Amino acid sequence: MFQYTKNGNFLTENQRKFYEDNGFLVIPKLVDNHLLENCRSKFAEVCNKGPSSMDMMVMKELSLKHQNFKGEYLVNKIQNLMNDEVFFACGSYKPLVDVVESIIGPSITCCQSMLINKPPGAEPKSSQHAMHQDYYYFPFGPVNSIVTVWAAIDSSNVENGCLFVLPGTHKNNLLPHKNGKGTKNVGYYEIVNYNKVNLCHLIMEQGDTVFLHPLLAHGSGANLTKNFRKAISCFYIDSNSYLIDFKGTQQEDLEKVMFKAYNKQHSHLKNYLDSWRLSSRLIRGSPGVYQQCLSQL
Numbered sequence: 424m425f426q427y428t429k430n431g432n433f434l435t436e437n438q439r440k441f442y443e444d445n446g447f448l449v450i451p452k453l454v455d456n457h458l459l460e461n462c463r464s465k466f467a468e469v470c471n472k473g474p475s476s477m478d479m480m481v482m483k484e485l486s487l488k489h490q491n492f493k494g495e496y497l498v499n500k501i502q503n504l505m506n507d508e509v510f511f512a513c514g515s516y517k518p519l520v521d522v523v524e525s526i527i528g529p530s531i532t533c534c535q536s537m538l539i540n541k542p543p544g545a546e547p548k549s550s551q552h553a554m555h556q557d558y559y560y561f562p563f564g565p566v567n568s569i570v571t572v573w574a575a576i577d578s579s580n581v582e583n584g585c586l587f588v589l590p591g592t593h594k595n596n597l598l599p600h601k602n603g604k605g606t607k608n609v610g611y612y613e614i615v616n617y618n619k620v621n622l623c624h625l626i627m628e629q630g631d632t633v634f635l636h637p638l639l640a641h642g643s644g645a646n647l648t649k650n651f652r653k654a655i656s657c658f659y660i661d662s663n664s665y666l667i668d669f670k671g672t673q674q675e676d677l678e679k680v681m682f683k684a685y686n687k688q689h690s691h692l693k694n695y696l697d698s699w700r701l702s703s704r705l706i707r708g709s710p711g712v713y714q715q716c717l718s719q720l
């Protein structure tokens with residue numbers, strides 16, 4: 424009866440059914456505010472003093488780069504967070520990982536993590552994140568062994584660029600995407616054609632957490648307020664996932680673009696797959712096929 428979730432005790436029958444039918448599930452107040460405030464402070468520290476671990480990457484909002492903005496008024500994302508213990512405390516927070524386990528099973532690796540900041544004043548086209556499926560970026564499978572988790576550090580709403588989703592679209596295959604060049608931000612790909620009729624905005628308070636299937640079409644709006652909009656987003660996979668070669672697929676272009684961007688900060692990287700070695704950390708259970716494959720690259 425259930426295809427996208429596992430048997431276990433951490434989700435109610437209704438929550439499980441909601442995720443199965445819609446491809447996402449919001450759990451109010453799941454992450455402790457204290458952990459999120461620690462992440463907020465750590466983010467400010469990284470913006471001002473630089474990365475707090477070797478593998479961490481800091482990205483700037485291009486539309487603000489030439490306007491003399493600094494610190495968290497300029498940085499729109501830091502990624503590869505899990506080797507910083509402040510962020511790890513959030514990414515490995517038991518109530519959150521329990522829900523992840525209910526979706527992908529008990530062998531859990533966080534394969535990517537980011538703190539996404541939408542600073543005030545950015546160009547709307549640049550601050551929004553166009554409609555996409557996260558699976559477009561992931562060179563591993565099977566697809567149902569992956570889940571995206573997004574926890575609100577600030578309340579998010581239509582004005583400050585909350586997430587929006589197209590419920591049920593996780594039942595599609597991977598859809599054609601094109602490079603969202605208009606956004607200026609490297610690595611933003613968007614779905615070429617989609618129907619907005621059922622678009623649903625996720626209005627969330629601090630600590631509210633949404634779990635998204637990797638094929639669910641989603642994005643986020645521009646921040647049109649004078650305040651920041653921050654969230655922490657982690658991607659989890661079953662540690663027995665296998666790697667996929669993007670050669671000959673529609674993601675060949677993405678692979679080149681992302682590798683070029685990552686290579687600027689980490690010149691020792693051999694290829695795009697190699698970048699997942701930097702960003703992955705085991706969270707629960709034993710290392711599996713995924714770790715073996717990465718170590719053989």
Ligand SMILES: O=C(O)CCC(=O)C(=O)O
Pocket residue numbers: 539552557586641642643654656
């Ligand atoms: O704006 C955000 O916080 C989320 C953007 C998003 O959809 C993503 O990073 O996949």
